[in-house]
Amino acid sequence: MKAFSPYSTDIKFLVHTSVARSHGPTLHRVTPPGLTIQCASRFDSASVNPSNPNPSAASNPQNIGGFNFGAAGHVGRRHEWQSSCSILASKVVSLQQDGEKIGGGVDGKPSVNGHPTLELVAAPESKAPVSLPKPLSIADFSPSPMHGSQLRVAYQGVPGAYSEAAAGKAYPNCEAIPCDQFEVAFQAVELWIADRAVLPVENSLGGSIHRNYDLLLRHRLHIVGEVQLPVHHCLLALPGIRKEYLTRVISHPQALSQCEHTLTKMGLNVAREAVDDTAGAAEYIAMNNLRDTAAIASARAADLYGMQILADGIQDDSSNVTRFVMLAREPIIPRTDRPFKTSIVFAHDKGTSVLFKVLSAFAFRNISLTKIESRPHRHRPRPIRLVDDANVGTAKHFEYMFYVDFEASLAEVRAQNALAEVQEFTSFLRVLGSYPMDMTPWNPSSSSHV
Numbered sequence: 001m002k003a004f005s006p007y008s009t010d011i012k013f014l015v016h017t018s019v020a021r022s023h024g025p026t027l028h029r030v031t032p033p034g035l036t037i038q039c040a041s042r043f044d045s046a047s048v049n050p051s052n053p054n055p056s057a058a059s060n061p062q063n064i065g066g067f068n069f070g071a072a073g074h075v076g077r078r079h080e081w082q083s084s085c086s087i088l089a090s091k092v093v094s095l096q097q098d099g100e101k102i103g104g105g106v107d108g109k110p111s112v113n114g115h116p117t118l119e120l121v122a123a124p125e126s127k128a129p130v131s132l133p134k135p136l137s138i139a140d141f142s143p144s145p146m147h148g149s150q151l152r153v154a155y156q157g158v159p160g161a162y163s164e165a166a167a168g169k170a171y172p173n174c175e176a177i178p179c180d181q182f183e184v185a186f187q188a189v190e191l192w193i194a195d196r197a198v199l200p201v202e203n204s205l206g207g208s209i210h211r212n213y214d215l216l217l218r219h220r221l222h223i224v225g226e227v228q229l230p231v232h233h234c235l236l237a238l239p240g241i242r243k244e245y246l247t248r249v250i251s252h253p254q255a256l257s258q259c260e261h262t263l264t265k266m267g268l269n270v271a272r273e274a275v276d277d278t279a280g281a282a283e284y285i286a287m288n289n290l291r292d293t294a295a296i297a298s299a300r301a302a303d304l305y306g307m308q309i310l311a312d313g314i315q316d317d318s319s320n321v322t323r324f325v326m327l328a329r330e331p332i333i334p335r336t337d338r339p340f341k342t343s344i345v346f347a348h349d350k351g352t353s354v355l356f357k358v359l360s361a362f363a364f365r366n367i368s369l370t371k372i373e374s375r376p377h378r379h380r381p382r383p384i385r386l387v388d389d390a391n392v393g394t395a396k397h398f399e400y401m402f403y404v405d406f407e408a409s410l411a412e413v414r415a416q417n418a419l420a421e422v423q424e425f426t427s428f429l430r431v432l433g434s435y436p437m438d439m440t441p442w443n444p445s446s447s448s449h450v
Helices: 006-010 077-098 162-170 182-190 210-218 253-258 260-265 278-288 299-305 355-363 413-425
Strands: 014-017 035-039 067-070 118-122 152-156 175-179 196-203 222-230 234-237 248-251 271-274 293-297 308-312 321-328 340-347 369-376 384-387 393-396 400-406 428-436
Touching: 152 162, 152 182, 162 175, 162 196, 162 222, 162 278, 162 321, 175 182, 182 196, 182 210, 182 321, 196 210, 210 369, 234 278, 234 299, 248 253, 248 278, 253 260, 253 271, 253 293, 278 293, 278 299, 293 299, 299 308, 340 413, 355 369, 355 400, 355 413, 413 428
Parallel strands: 014 035, 152 175, 152 196, 222 428, 248 271, 248 293
Antiparallel strands: 035 118, 196 321, 222 321, 234 293, 234 308, 340 400, 340 428, 369 400, 384 393
């Protein structure tokens, strides 16, 4: 018959019964891996009747489980059991420290007072721990390097795109990171994959790039600068291909529209197909060896993808300039020691009737506007979330969103007063950024080819 003492709960190992299995069930304890203890214990046959393993259990409550607990205290087998536990504890500590297996006793089995006790055997080695992902460290969120010093700058397109040239102009010696979509460039900065993003928002011939204005409203990045880039288009084809062999021209939709009249004057009666970006068109032709297709792209794209330039400077207007904005996770501190520009977006729930009042707020303070554009918003899938002074937000659709750029820094009092007045007239107002203006002089006749 077996007995299980509450004292054994202090020994956090797996216990197996090796002998005397016919006298009762085996008690197991689930334990951490490392050491397995096998217990072999038996009782004196004189104290237990095989036909009645517990003859006095009903009449003598002090005789429990084969142990005699008399009125004078703990007597009989209990002394031996306590001695066994003490010796067991010392042997467990010794085994854990020395890593040696305890032997001795009868037939090589450990014993106490001539009785088999506990045999300590090493448990099989546990399996190798599961490899977990390495946690992020402070180095993964280190501050961005200084201006232009190995910044990671995201742009839309592939190497050779005009956006890559704009990133290099905005941040010389930066690490340019190509992205296949505009929104991916936004997400790259938000997820700390890139430090900055340089994206086009306006072209002198094609107008605004509405997609990026919508993304500015959707994401929480800040405009920290702008760069004006002259656009110099070239007609590219595979080496040895003449213009007479061409049947189609592919490029970005803006590039196709900016070269439409020039292509007609060249006598190219070809199909015109739009692709994602200019340099991507050159890459596509080179990778697929398309000998009947030309691309409108930059001279740098021709060098990168091994193509020849059939015609240089094919844009309809020599003053073709694209304006790019530089985006970051945090805004910069506005200053007054150099010309600044501020970009805002606002809306009103009562339509466009408030527009005159908003414009008057700038006119009365002699603040020049460089851009104003409206974008329909009522049927957009994502509403604008408005938060009041109590930090309670409500989702709302507006009929139109108005984007305004004005020449003033938020550090100037007149700009602060103008925005305070605009806020009184509008239901929604957000400052996209206050940043230095690009004052780089540019002469169309001396523009560099990008």
